[in-house]
Amino acid sequence: MNNTKLTFDEVNEALDYNELTGELIWKISPGQRYKAGSPAGTWKSRAISTGEVKSYLYVVYKGRTFTASQVIWLLKTGEWPSDTVLFVDGNTRNLRFDNLKLPMFPSKKTITAGVKSRKMSDSAQRHYGLKRYYGISIADYAEMYHHQNGKCAICGNPETVKLRGKVKPLSVDHNHTTGEVRKLLCAQCNHLLGHAKEDVKILQKAIEYLNSHSSGLPVDDLGNQAPQTGLADAAQTSGLNLVQKE
């Protein structure tokens, strides 16, 4: 099978996922055979290593074939799965998100494909890290990610900071006093809160400070500077009589 990955945006513009039924639905018409609103994918049977025959749903998109579980993983977590997506209950027809998981350690296939050690995969580390540090599962994270459209809750942009050549996932922001998980933030905004010691007063002061040192023009409620007035208007407001009257 083709190993080329899809991006979240590519999939998100074409497919909808109903996590309760596990169905993938076309948002667009990807070809003459499918209309927007119709279920995506074709079921194919395949013998697994034990000799058992199982059905897998395949989605053809942009001329490439992907398993539905890969596509769903990407849609829900924003990341292409680093390994074979497994089915918690062993039923490959159950594509509900809570039935999907990544192996805790890289599968044999991934190891022979170039991974040298039986180190935990990035996604698995994230899964177990999220549980340990924030008490949330990768499914909870995916839910938050989906809800925020993959964007930071403060600046509204996707993450840009890279880790080992790959864009990092958005950070889980939590209240360091209560431990309560807030939202997902980009690394910059997360650091911003950290540097300000999560202190609203400091951040408020910083806003006032920046405003008072902007070009001196009045700032409206939305923080936009008023348009530059003409010299005559400026003179009038300042009480100077620069304009000759006849």
Ligand SMILES: [Zn+2]
């Ligand atoms: Zn941000």
